[in-house]
Amino acid sequence: RYRFHEGDGFINPVDVTVDRRGRLFVSDSEAGVVVVLDADGDEIGRIRDGLIRPTGVVAHPTSGEIFIVDTQAHQVVVFDETVAPFSEGGRVSRRFGTRGSGPGELNYPTLIAAGPAGDVYVSDALNFRIQVFSSEGEYRRSFGELGDAVGEFARPKGLSVDEQGRVFVVEGLYDVVNVFDADGRLLMTFGGAGRADGNFWLATGLALDV
DSSP: OOOOOGGGTOSSEEEEEEOTTSOEEEEETTTTEEEEEOTTSOEEEEEOTTOSSEEEEEEOTTTOOEEEEETTTTEEEEEOTTTSOGGGTOOEEEEEOOBSSSTTOBSSEEEEEEOTTSOEEEEEGGGTEEEEEOTTOOEEEEEOOBOSSTTOBSSEEEEEEOTTOOEEEEETTTTEEEEEOTTSOEEEEEEOBSSSTTOBSSOOOOOOOO
């Protein structure tokens, strides 16, 4: 267990992921960087090339690439350490997404997850949906819409995908977690605003213990 604080170099940490080598990647939206830490919690690099406001970050389970959501750029930015070491700031391998509301377009995306088949799932916040892309950035599909009914979105935030392809999405306004199947059909919802057991307050992110 490690404890990090502002004195360690974080201004506004948003998301964290762990790669296959056990390194931690922590996005700092205000600093405009993703800080790389070793297994002991010591800083070993900072990814900053071309980033404006990094928020979501995920280490791809098969390629090892680091996928970073740049909310202000309305894009997903991919870094490959074989192109440039993270200890030297990294270098953008590719980008995908542009601002808009059409398929494959993003409007202030926030968080990201990787699925068992290698696809990446992006919380497209102000389009009130989840978009699914291949690891190369090709648009696959999307699900979700604006609304206050069960399974609809007002503030989609953190998300995760299990080994069966089920997608768990935090709905931040209503403090619930919506669970969808691989095709985007709602399976169940749990949580709710409050301070009692099983309730959430200002829910943002989640992780699966699989």
